[in-house]
Amino acid sequence: MSTRTFPGLGLWKGMWVTLSTMFKTIFMPGKHLKTVMYPDVKETPVPRARGVIALDQEACTVCMLCARNCPDWCIYIEGHKVEVPPDKPGGRVKIRNTLDRFDIDYALCMYCGICVEVCPFDALFWSPEYEYSEYEMGKLMHDKERLSEWLATVPEQPEIAQ
Amino acid sequence: MTLDQDLVRHLSEVSVSVELQTPEMTLNIGPQHPSTHGVLRLVARVDGERAYDVRPVIGYMHRGYEKLAEVRNYPQITTIVNRIDWVAGYANEIPFITAAEKLMELEVPPRALWIRLILTEMARMASHLIFMASYPLELGAQTPLFFALRERERVLDLLEGVTGGRFHPNFNRIGGVKPAYGSGSKTRKLVQDLPKTFYEETRRAMDEVLHACDQLEDLVAGNEIILARTKGIGVLPPEVAVAYGVTGPNLRASGVPFDLRKVENYLPYDQFDFQVITTQNGDCWDRWWCRLQEIRESAKIVQQAIDSIPSGPIQAKVPKVIKVPKGETYVRAENPKGEMGYYLVSEGGQGPYRLKIRSASFSNISVLPWILEGVLVPDIIAIMGSLDFVLGDVDR
Numbered sequence: 001m002s003t004r005t006f007p008g009l010g011l012w013k014g015m016w017v018t019l020s021t022m023f024k025t026i027f028m029p030g031k032h033l034k035t036v037m038y039p040d041v042k043e044t045p046v047p048r049a050r051g052v053i054a055l056d057q058e059a060c061t062v063c064m065l066c067a068r069n070c071p072d073w074c075i076y077i078e079g080h081k082v083e084v085p086p087d088k089p090g091g092r093v094k095i096r097n098t099l100d101r102f103d104i105d106y107a108l109c110m111y112c113g114i115c116v117e118v119c120p121f122d123a124l125f126w127s128p129e130y131e132y133s134e135y136e137m138g139k140l141m142h143d144k145e146r147l148s149e150w151l152a153t154v155p156e157q158p159e160i161a162q
Numbered sequence: 163m164t165l166d167q168d169l170v171r172h173l174s175e176v177s178v179s180v181e182l183q184t185p186e187m188t189l190n191i192g193p194q195h196p197s198t199h200g201v202l203r204l205v206a207r208v209d210g211e212r213a214y215d216v217r218p219v220i221g222y223m224h225r226g227y228e229k230l231a232e233v234r235n236y237p238q239i240t241t242i243v244n245r246i247d248w249v250a251g252y253a254n255e256i257p258f259i260t261a262a263e264k265l266m267e268l269e270v271p272p273r274a275l276w277i278r279l280i281l282t283e284m285a286r287m288a289s290h291l292i293f294m295a296s297y298p299l300e301l302g303a304q305t306p307l308f309f310a311l312r313e314r315e316r317v318l319d320l321l322e323g324v325t326g327g328r329f330h331p332n333f334n335r336i337g338g339v340k341p342a343y344g345s346g347s348k349t350r351k352l353v354q355d356l357p358k359t360f361y362e363e364t365r366r367a368m369d370e371v372l373h374a375c376d377q378l379e380d381l382v383a384g385n386e387i388i389l390a391r392t393k394g395i396g397v398l399p400p401e402v403a404v405a406y407g408v409t410g411p412n413l414r415a416s417g418v419p420f421d422l423r424k425v426e427n428y429l430p431y432d433q434f435d436f437q438v439i440t441t442q443n444g445d446c447w448d449r450w451w452c453r454l455q456e457i458r459e460s461a462k463i464v465q466q467a468i469d470s471i472p473s474g475p476i477q478a479k480v481p482k483v484i485k486v487p488k489g490e491t492y493v494r495a496e497n498p499k500g501e502m503g504y505y506l507v508s509e510g511g512q513g514p515y516r517l518k519i520r521s522a523s524f525s526n527i528s529v530l531p532w533i534l535e536g537v538l539v540p541d542i543i544a545i546m547g548s549l550d551f552v553l554g555d556v557d558r
Contacts, residue, residue: 010384017380018305034312046319048326048357071238112241112332117340126326160355162473 045128047155050111052129054150055102059123062097066115066124074108075115076101102144107137127153189213191542193222199296200553202527204542206534213542216534218527223557228517235512236262236336236484243504244330246521247555250289250498252321253282255334258517260428261493261506262336265486268478272430274338276471277356279429280364281321281333283460283467287371288317289498290411290453290460293550294378297450300547301391306381313374316367323357336484338477355476361468368461375458382450392446396533396545399444406532407525410500412549415452416444422496429495434466446548453550485512497522499555519558523551 024032036043045051062079078101084094116124127150134140186209193203201222206213227246231239243258244251256278263270295310318328325331325340333340382388398408400416413420421438423431439455441448486508494503500522507516526549533545 008386010380010389011386013380013384014305014382017309017377021309021377034315046323046326048324049322050326069238071234071241110241111327111330112238113326114237114241159358161358161360162355 045130047128047158048126049128049130050113050126052106052127052132052150053104053109053116053147054125054127054154055144055147056123056125056151057099057102057144057148059121060099060102061121061123062099063120065118065120069114069118071112071114072108072110074105076103076105099144102147104142104147106132106140106142125151125154127151128155129153189539193219199547199551202551202553202556204530204534204546206539206542208539211538212536213534213539214536216531216542218530220524220527220553220556223553225554225558227558228519231514231517233513236486236514239513239517240334241330241332243519244332245554246519246558247289247497247499247502247523247552248329249292249552250285251327251329252285252325252331252333253289253495253497254502255331256282256428257493257495257502258504258506259334259336260495261491261504262484262486264491264493265489265506265508266336266480266484268337268480270338270478271475272472273474274476274478275430276467277324277339277476278334279431280464280467280471281324281331282429283464284317284321286460286498287457288314288321290457291317293450293453294457297547297550298382298388300543301388303382303385303388306378309374309377309381313371316370320360320364320367323363324360335477335480337480338475361471364464364468368465371461372458375454375461379454389447391541391544392450392548394443394445394447395541396446396537396548397444398529398533402532403444403529406529408500408529409525410497410522411439411452411456412449412500412526414438414440415448417442422494422501426494426496428493431463433470434463436463446544449548449550483512485510486514494520499523499550499552500526521555521558523553523555524558527551527556 021032062077064077067073067075067077077099079097079099081095082098084096086092086094113126116126129150132140132142186207189206189208191204191206193201195202203219203222204216205219206216208214225245227242230242234242239258240255243254246254291310291314295307295314298304298306321331322328325333327333398412398416400413400418403413403416404418408416409420417440419438419440423429423436424438436459437455439452439459441452486506488508488510490505490507492503492505494501496502501520502522503520505516505518505520506514509515530546530549533549534542537545
């Protein structure tokens with residue numbers, strides 16, 4: 001517990017803290033300045049940051065696991081089956097699922113990462129990009145082309161401790 | 163000429179009571195008042211400068227999480243409970259996950275428990291640093307805000323580096339902490355343990371936080387204006403605090419050494435050496451002091467945990483579709499704001515049958531009518547701020 005000492009001493013102590021911090025930030029900004037002039041200078045987010053979800057269209061098999069596990073059901077998936085001709089004559093006709101629609105409504109998304117976690121085919125990734133705010137709420141619905149564009153920004157994951 | 167002090171005071175009282183007849187009026191504070199930490203509305207009967215019958219009106223932020231939890235499965239609920247007390251989102255997950263694990267009788271690997279403990283203490287520091295920022299601001303001092311938020315950013319950066327989220331980490335899974343980046347063949351290898359640089363960064367950040375606690379103490383503790391506005395104001399006697407169910411630093415500031423970290427065994431706190439901070443007066447100043455000391459204790463716990471963290475798996479073996487066996491349990495944990503508990507009733511399905519959430523702030527603000535009876539109007543803000551509640555935690 002702080003005891004009362006010389007009257008006004010606490011005030012001078014407080015003044016000294018602000019004054020020394022001011023001189024530190026003026027003369028050693030590299031070490032002590034913490035603020036960033038945002039639109040001109042940008043901080044790099046950590047690689048694990050959950051910014052936006054990137055989609056690898058080739059890997060998606062329309063299994064709907066992500067859409068079903070989403071806590072607020074903001075993923076909309078539609079697909080259809082295509083018959084793929086056999087590789088060699090006499091082989092079986094394969095049936096492949098192809099993706100027609102993959103929309104994520106970022107106005108609803110809670111950024112929990114469950115969809116990325118449950119995807120068994122490595123089709124969804126987290127990207128730390130964050131600059132995709134819009135003036136209209138409807139534009140936050142990202143379709144599969146827009147989601148695929150984020151794929152280039154997916155970072156390498158850091159080394160882990162053990 | 164010397165004035166007789168007794169006479170002067172006497173005369174002024176007479177003039178107030180005779181000339182300024184103040185009618186009683188009802189004063190609404192909020193629901194969107196900047197100092198109420200959210201949408202809390204206070205209805206007070208004001209007689210001159212004194213407030214009587216202060217009644218908190220809550221429910222403006224009710225989101226129905228108890229009901230939402232009934233239609234979701236266990237991994238999905240973790241994202242929801244993050245948002246109850248958003249200042250310390252990580253600390254909310256722990257009792258819920260522990261309750262589900264208790265029903266499933268799962269053995270959690272020690273490394274996962276250690277990671278949980280480290281991150282919970284970081285969440286506690288983040289929450290108390292917000293208080294260190296906002297409380298002097300409510301009393302009119304702006305400077306401590308910048309010092310406290312600078313340190314909070316350090317702590318949140320560490321949390322984000324591990325979990326990927328600053329406010330809503332969603333990092334705990336039943337049986338451990340987040341197992342993998344994804345479950346696909348390529349990403350399965352990227353098991354999300356702590357990043358390699360985490361230990362070193364944490365040691366450095368904890369030193370900085372301890373240094374900043376000294377700075378904050380120098381800034382605030384000697385300030386005569388803050389002392390005059392907090393010492394002896396809003397005294398909460400221990401028996402009243404216990405009767406109203408006040409927990410956390412508010413209770414410990416009244417002199418009751420009750421800390422669930424020492425009582426319950428939801429996380430291995432018995433392995434660490436830390437103090438339960440108590441003060442005797444129970445006024446606003448003591449509540450501030452208690453929280454500052456708790457930041458220091460938390461930093462010490464993190465330092466010890468970093469040194470003693472065991473290696474091994476971070477996830478127990480759990481089935482892919484998690485079903486919790488039939489039963490009911492109550493698990494409580496020490497949230498930064500106080501006792502947070504989940505009463506979980508399971509019928510054996512993928513989601514709970516009922517989830518009752520006991521949050522700390524709700525009980526803490528229920529003492530407001532008692533503690534604000536007959537105080538001066540400016541002191542309402544000082545006392546309310548010192549209780550450190552979050553409206554998301556009150557209304558859920």
